[in-house]
C-alpha cells in the first residue's frame with residue numbers, strides 16, 4: 080500500500096455496530112463490496128468487539144471483513160480472551176471450562192451467548208485465536224506507533240511471546256497456562272489485556288462504588304507516581320477511589336513507567352468518561368470512552384506523529 084497515509088485507531092466497540100458504522104463514515108470510510116475501506120487510510124481495532132451491545136455479529140462482520148481484506152489490523156481484548164477461555168474445556172474434564180461458568184462470568188458474556196450460537200460462535204472464536212495481543216505499526220515515513228488493549232509492558236510481552244512459541248499459537252494449551260494463576264503467563268496476560276496493578280501495603284484495602292473490596296489499584300502505567308502521591312492519585316479509571324494511603328518512595332522507585340522515548344501507544348479498556356477525549360500523556364492515549372455505558376465510540380487519526388495530539392481524536396456524539 081504505497082498510498083497509505085495513516086491509521087485510524089478505534090477503541091472498544093462491545094457490539095455497538097451502528098456507532099461503529101457512524102464512526103467509520105465520519106472518518107471517511109465507505110462500504111464497497113461489503114467491506115469498509117478508505118482510499119488512503121486503514122484501521123487498527125483495539126479489541127473488545129463483543130459482549131454487552133445489541134449488534135455483536137454485525138460488529139464482527141465489519142471488523143473481521145476489514146482485517147481479512149487488508150483494510151484493518153486488530154488486537155485481542157480481554158473480552159475475546161475471556162470468551163476463548165469460557166468456551167475451552169479443561170483437559171480430561173467433562174463439564175468444566177478454563178473460565179468458570181459462574182453467574183458473574185455468564186452475565187458478562189450473556190449478550191454474545193444470545194447473539195452468537197453454534198457455527199457462527201465457533202467461527203468467531205477461531206478468528207479471536209488469530210488476533211495478536213499487541214501490534215506495532217509503521218507510519219507513512221517509517222515512524223512507529225503501538226496498539227494494545229490495556230497495557231504495553233515489554234516484560235509481559237516477552238513471556239507471552241515465549242508461550243506462543245512454545246504452544247504454537249493461542250490454542251487450548253496456551254489458554255490453560257494463561258488461566259493457571261501459578262504460571263508466569265497468567266500475570267503477563269493480565270497486564271497486557273487488563274492493565275497493570277499495584278498492591279496496597281499489607282492490611283490495606285478500599286471499597287469500590289459497588290461495595291467490592293480491593294487490595295490493589297489499576298495503575299496509570301504510563302507515568303511514575305509523583306513524590307508523596309497517594310494510591311488514589313495513581314489509579315486509572317473513570318470513578319475516583321477512596322484510598323489515601325501514601326505510596327512509599329521505595330515502591331515508587333521500583334515502578335518503571337512507559338518509556339518517554341518509545342513510540343506513541345494506543346489502548347482501550349479503561350471505560351473513561353469525558354465530554355471530549357484527551358491523551359493520558361504525550362505518548363499514551365486510551366480510546367475507550369464507554370460506548371456500552373452511555374458514552375461514545377472513539378478513534379484517533381494517526382499520521383506518524385510521535386507525540387499524541389489532542390486535536391486528532393474523532394468520536395460519535
Ligand SMILES: [Mn+2]
Nearest residue numbers: 091127348367
Ligand atoms: Mn472493554
